[in-house]
Amino acid sequence: MDLELTGRNVLVAAGSRGIGLAAARLFAAEGARVALCGRSQSDLDAASREIGAVAIRADVSTAEGCEGFVAEATERLGPPDTLVVNAGGPPSLPFDSVSDRQWQAAFELTLLSAVRLSRAVLPGMRARKFGRIVFVTSLSVKQPLERMVLSNSLRSAVTALCRTIVLESAADGITANCVAPGFTATERLGELAQSLAFARGVGVDEVRSGWTASIPAGRLGAPEEVARAVVFLGSPLSGYVNGVTLAVDGGWTRGLV
Numbered sequence: 415m416d417l418e419l420t421g422r423n424v425l426v427a428a429g430s431r432g433i434g435l436a437a438a439r440l441f442a443a444e445g446a447r448v449a450l451c452g453r454s455q456s457d458l459d460a461a462s463r464e465i466g467a468v469a470i471r472a473d474v475s476t477a478e479g480c481e482g483f484v485a486e487a488t489e490r491l492g493p494p495d496t497l498v499v500n501a502g503g504p505p506s507l508p509f510d511s512v513s514d515r516q517w518q519a520a521f522e523l524t525l526l527s528a529v530r531l532s533r534a535v536l537p538g539m540r541a542r543k544f545g546r547i548v549f550v551t552s553l554s555v556k557q558p559l560e561r562m563v564l565s566n567s568l569r570s571a572v573t574a575l576c577r578t579i580v581l582e583s584a585a586d587g588i589t590a591n592c593v594a595p596g597f598t599a600t601e602r603l604g605e606l607a608q609s610l611a612f613a614r615g616v617g618v619d620e621v622r623s624g625w626t627a628s629i630p631a632g633r634l635g636a637p638e639e640v641a642r643a644v645v646f647l648g649s650p651l652s653g654y655v656n657g658v659t660l661a662v663d664g665g666w667t668r669g670l671v
Contacts, residue, residue, distance in 0.1 A: 415651075417444050417646065419445055421447065422445075422447070425449050426441070426448060427501060427531055428450075428502060429467070429498070430450060431600075432600040434550070448467040449469075449483075453472075468490050470482075474527040477530055481530065497531060499549045501524060501528075503524070503552070505564065506610065507562075521568060525571050549576050550592075550595065553595065554594075555594055576591065580657040589647070589656045593659075594662065595635065596635055597629060597664075598634060600637055630664060634664075
């Protein structure tokens with residue numbers, strides 16, 4: 415299937431590793447011109463060499479990082495057709511141990527990054543009557559996770575932001591959708607496994623085994639499997655798919671919608 419991405423300009427936030435890098439790699443393979451950002455210069459250099467992307471050092475937890483990423487990517491590629499909103503997740507903590515400072519940091523990273531990146535691209539997309547925004551969230555928006563109050567709360571807010579953008583922008587040829595990854599084999603999942611293992615007083619392998627046993631598919635996902643959903647929703651072919659949250663979780667989520 416031709417996703418009609420050849421020559422399209424795609425911005426992938428936090429695209430130097432994990433699901434973001436997998437998405438950037440697949441967009442480039444489909445012929446898109448890709449700009450990605452991250453905080454590690456070595457990761458950015460490696461991504462740029464591998465896929466030929468424009469790699470920009472930026473921290474999306476700050477206004478300067480979000481605005482600078484979009485501005486530089488636009489200057490080097492041209493106006494963005496697709497934006498992938500992605501960021502590293504907040505720490506794994508129970509509700510009663512989260513300080514105001516931690517709430518604020520998670521708010522900046524998870525919700526305000528989505529607000530700022532979307533705000534930077536939407537006027538141009540409206541003017542051109544075309545745009546795709548894909549938010550990478552989490553299965554926690556459908557089924558809250560243990561010791562994940564920050565992600566459970568703030569990624570749900572990103573989902574509401576997505577739906578609001580649809581209401582205000584769909585008539586201008588813009589789609590906004592969420593991809594909610596399940597337990598996916600990334601560095602981030604390894605960090606969560608260590609945090610949960612410490613909290614429960616068990617080994618990391620026991621935590622991972624518990625996750626795998628709870629997934630009907632019987633295994634963890636691969637970043638590329640999530641990325642395929644991101645790339646489709648970020649392509650011109652997804653024009654009548656708008657405001658959905660697509661769980662890519664091997665059947666883990668038990669809800670009907």
